[in-house]
Structures are given as C-alpha cells and as structure tokens.
Amino acid sequence: MNDFTYFAPTKVVFGKGAEGQVGKLCKEQGATKVLVHFGGGSAKRSGLLDRVCAALEEEGLPYVTLGGVVPNPRLSLVYEGIELCRREGVDFLLAVGGGSVIDSCKAIGYGLANDFDVWELFDKKRAAAGCAPVGAVLTIAAAGSEMSDSTVITKDEGELKRGYNSNYCRCKFAVLNPELTYTLPEYQTACGVTDIMMHIMERYFVNVETMTVTDTMAEAVIRDVLRYGKAALEDPRDYRARAEIMWAGSLAHNGLLCAGGPNGDWASHQIEMELSGMFGVAHGAGLAAIWGSWARYVLDAKPQRFAQFAYRIFDLPQTGDPTVDGLRGIEAMEDYFRSIRMPVNLRELGVGELTEEQIDELAEKCTYFGRRTIGQFKVLGKEDIKAIYRMAQ
C-alpha cells in the first residue's frame, strides 16, 4: 500500500435544474466578471446557455461569452480566451459543456495565472504557480474533468495532444444535472461510458499491493457504470441511469479510486491520445479500440489482477489459472464494449490500417520523442507501444 494525498475540493451541486444556482455559486467564489465558455451550438439550441446567463444576470454578475470549443480542444482558442479575459477583466471561468470545454477553461485559467506561454506547461517545460478559478456546468458524463486535476489540450500545429496535472485547476464547483444529458447522441453516451470505465480501470490495473477499500469501491463503481451505461443507451431519458453515470464519472477521476495505490497506469490513455491527436477520433471510442490490446500485452505482468477483475466485475468462474481467467475478463470487457457499439480495434474505430511509418510516428510522439516510458502495470517503451498499435489493428 502506498502513502497518498487525497484532495477533491470541488463542491458538487447535483440534481434537476441545478444550473439555476450557477450565479449564486460564482458569487460565492468572489467572481466579479465571468467568462462563459462553451462548445458548439447544442448548449445554445437547448436553451442551457440562456438559463446559465440568466442565472448570472439574476446575481448581477457581468459576463462575456466565448464559444467554439471542439473535441480535443485547441491551444489556439485557449490563447484567444486568455486575451479576451485579460482585456475584459474576467476573474472567473465558467465552463458550460463537457470535458473539452472544462479543459479549455482550465488552460485559460493557467494562462491567466502564469506569465509565460501556457503551452510550456503541457510541454512539461514549466510548472504552474496557480490557475484562475474555474466552475463547470456539465453536459456530458465522460471526462471527469469537473473534479479532476487534469487538463488536456491539443496544439494545432503538429496535432500534439498533451496533458497537465495540478491541484490548482480543480473546479471550484461542478453543477451536475443528469437531465442535461438526455439529448446526447447514442455514440457520445457510449464514448462517455467508456471513458468513465477507463478512468477507473487505469487506476485499478496497477502493479502494487492496493488498498482493499479502494479496490472494492472501484469495483462497485465499475459495475454501476456497466449496468447503467446499458440502461442509458436503452432509454436516454432514464433519470436514474443518467444520474448514476454522471456521478460515477466524477468519482472515477477525482482521486478517490486510487487512494493507497500509485496514480494509475495511464498507458491506454497515452496510447489513445496519439490516435485522437492524429486522427481526431473520439477519445472514448479510441480507448475502447486500444484497451484489449494493451490488456493482452501486459497481462503477464500480473495475471492475478486481471483474474480478480474477471471474478468481481463479470462474476466469471475460477479455473485455477489466473492467466486464463484474466484473459476471459478481458474478453468479457470487450464483449461489453461491443454491446454498447464501441469499437474494439482500430479497424472498427474507422482509422483503417496504419502504415509502419504511422505506427512509428505515433509511438515516437507517445514517448515524447524518447523522453519518457509509459505505464505502471508494465512499463512500456517505444517498441512495446508499437507492438500494441499493431495488435490493435
């Protein structure tokens, strides 16, 4: 068991109509001028943006808006946001959207609080000294950015997708209204469910003696997401299903489910990140397409862990051989992905067959051009990563 620090200070306001409280929540944080940051048109069309702005106006809080965040949010818009906030004297950043919008907000926050090019954080050249305060009105259960310490941004030139982690960027509050996710397309719901699962599994598949209470809570949340993920796809307006997934999404990535372990493995995430950087695929789908190949590749490092997963998540019987049982657990997980119409290889992901040159480029970027290995369950270098891309074809 490892020593750990747990710090998840985000105030979660959960329930129907919760976005109506957003003005009060911003004010509680001392906001005097707010950036309302959002993505495409859906927040506008649904009327959510109007409700959020009305809630700010009710508290007499001036605001400026900045839309246009895309999936795999862009550094160029972050720069634009920083400039806008400086010009307008914004002191609170409100994300209305999913993980991409929240991450874009966090990156703007870093830019405002640090006097150097914000990309240097993502490029691991500098450490942040702070972050302007961010709040979120969540519209998709997926990335967990509403409670996490994580921010992922894509640099437009070179399609470099990079993450930066620090407690500074943890949201001050997160408004979680499950009804806001009723209208999500099926594919996005399934991608979100996958992303949530993966946030837990990245923490679960680690190669140290873990804490029992953390393991069993993680297993409880995984089972919950499996169950209600299917239910939400069957009936998109199932409040319970949407609520369970939404709360699970926050729990999955706020640090609770790695207490007593290392911070997680994250190899699947890092291998996927290069795919969505290069091909613009949806992050959740990319994870589903990669995970099985990663799992088979690393299985022998600790087959017992995959066997435990098989028994406790899928109630599979014990054959006496943890490698056999672990493999069955991996297959059961892939079956689940298939059942929610997620891809389990790159072909199904729509990326097509990769050339050896592409595989080499992806792996090279994934190692930060030779500056790092990835993974904790099994430490992976460039050749390992290439092998996993090949297996995932």
Place this chain on the structure above:
Amino acid sequence: MNDFTYFAPTKVVFGKGAEGQVGKLCKEQGATKVLVHFGGGSAKRSGLLDRVCAALEEEGLPYVTLGGVVPNPRLSLVYEGIELCRREGVDFLLAVGGGSVIDSCKAIGYGLANDFDVWELFDKKRAAAGCAPVGAVLTIAAAGSEMSDSTVITKDEGELKRGYNSNYCRCKFAVLNPELTYTLPEYQTACGVTDIMMHIMERYFVNVETMTVTDTMAEAVIRDVLRYGKAALEDPRDYRARAEIMWAGSLAHNGLLCAGGPNGDWASHQIEMELSGMFGVAHGAGLAAIWGSWARYVLDAKPQRFAQFAYRIFDLPQTGDPTVDGLRGIEAMEDYFRSIRMPVNLRELGVGELTEEQIDELAEKCTYFGRRTIGQFKVLGKEDIKAIYRMAQ
C-alpha cells in the same frame, strides 16, 4: 433519488510519518500563529506532540498549546480556548487527537469567527457565519470529524451533548498516519470501529430510493471495516488493518456515502448521545448497545432494506420473507459487535437498569424538550424513544 450537494474539501495526507508535514500544511493555509490543541497525556507520552511542535518550528511558525480535552468535549474548555486564541492572536487551530479534540477545535473556531456565545449554535438558536481554519493530526479512527461538517460539544451544566453542522468547520487538512493508532487500547479500537460502522449505517438505513453507486460503495466500506476491525484487534500493529480502518473512518463521515439520499437517519446517534451525556459512556460502545433495539423497533418501516443489508454484508440466504431476513441481518450485526467485545444492551454497556424517571429524562432531552422528532427511516417521537431505551435494557 434525492438531489444532493457533495463538498469534502479537506486535503488528506495519508501515510507513515505524515505528521512531519504539518508545519508545511499549516503554512500553506496562511497560518501565522497556531493553537496546538490536544487531550490527555498520551499525545505527550508518545512523543507525537513533540514531533508536531518540531514540524511547526521548522517552518518558523509560533504556537501556543492547550491540552485537557476529554471524551465528550466540554464547553468550558472551548470558552478557555477562544479566550486564549484571542489573547494570543492565533489564526489557525491544529487538533492533535481524535474526534473530541477536533470537535473542541472546531467549536473554538466557531467562537473566534462569530460574535455571540458559541453555545447558541449548539442550542440551535443561531447560525454560524464562519469558522476559524482547523487542521487535524488524527490519533484514532472513529469519529470521522477530520472530514465531516459535524461538531459535538457537551455543556458542563446539565450534561447537554449537542451537535452543530456546517461546511465552515470542515478541516483544511487531515494528517492520517495509521501507525499513530498502534498503541490504542483494544476497547478504544473497538469503539472506533463501531462508530465508523454506524456513520455508514446511519446513512444506509434511510427510507427513500437511494442511489445504487452510493449503496454499493457503502456496502464495500462496511465490509472493509468489519474485516479489518477484527484484524486490528487481533494484531494492533497490522499496518494494513489500521490503514483500511483509518481511511474508512474518513470516508464514512465525509458525505460520500449519502450522495443521492437524505443526510441519514441519525436516530441511533441521537439516542446514544443522551446516554453518553448522562453517563459519560464511550460513544462507540453506546451506539453498539442501542443499535439492535433501534433496528428492531424500526424494521417494519422497510424490512427490505434490512434484508438487503443481511444479503450484501453478511452473505445471508434469502428466505423469501424480508422481515425474517432483516432480523437475521440485525442479529448478525449484533454477533459482530459481540465478537469485538462491544455491548449490545445497556446492561453490558455498564449503565445498569434505567429507572422510568431516567428514561423519561433521556427521551425528553433527546427531543430537545419537545422541540423535535428524530429519525428518517422511521420518524420517532418521545414515546418511541422511550420504548427503544426500554428495549435496550
């Protein structure tokens, strides 16, 4: 499922030797002068107090000390602490001890931040406008005060034990070193385990449709405490057992395990509070002595809930009759209490047989002299409370 707010901002620093970081943690919070508050001599004898003070000195942080906190902490010492802090210009309160010391610190914090008699909070006459910042170095896994919004104080005259809840008093940080609990006497360990169990069960036994993920996480934590509670009693220096219990103790009371439900039932706690107010019994032991009687008294309000508890916590078989199964769950819990040498009635608690006058006085105080009912699973008035005290004899 209910709407909910989740807010547990305490930074938890967990592991061996974690108390060495306490100076840095206080400084991070902007402390310039610290009150080091503690209980009896054990923190002194063990050398913990010296280590804590050394950590403050290392950061150049001046401090004053105030010992003498007793179980069921006293209002008189709270007044003394408020006066001392005002005189000395203290701006950060550091509890070194268990729930009683933390609660005494929180009450001092309320006193410093509000310009009226702090007892008016506990007497429900006023609401707090703030609380001076509190941090904790925990020495017993039990009360969960290190992450909770709760403070319980006993007024010396009349032995009135009263709680007050608000987010203002949530600890800024909690230092959790499981090794600090190695030397706890067996009885205190068992009382702590019971208190932790009860914090989860008060939230678990509620009479609404709950959230699945919250239920299953609560069940995971209860099973963990049952398992490692026994292990810690068998081997007091079992690091894993002490660590699992310590973290479970914080999770039990930080709000996580009632997400989507009401705040909890709390009738057992309120019925017990009068007992420890009048007889000075240990809170955990008092809870064990009362719980079975409370459970039998309220069982019929929703036997299915007790049956679920029986199946999922004790793996008991389903007979088809939830009342029968629920009762078996109650008996299994009482068997567990017995196995860790906790009392399951007032005789075993050492209170002796109560007179009808005493029962009436306890119940009268418990209803705040007719100003409230208690309980959520089943709402209880004075006559119900009297019946439960009688059953528990």
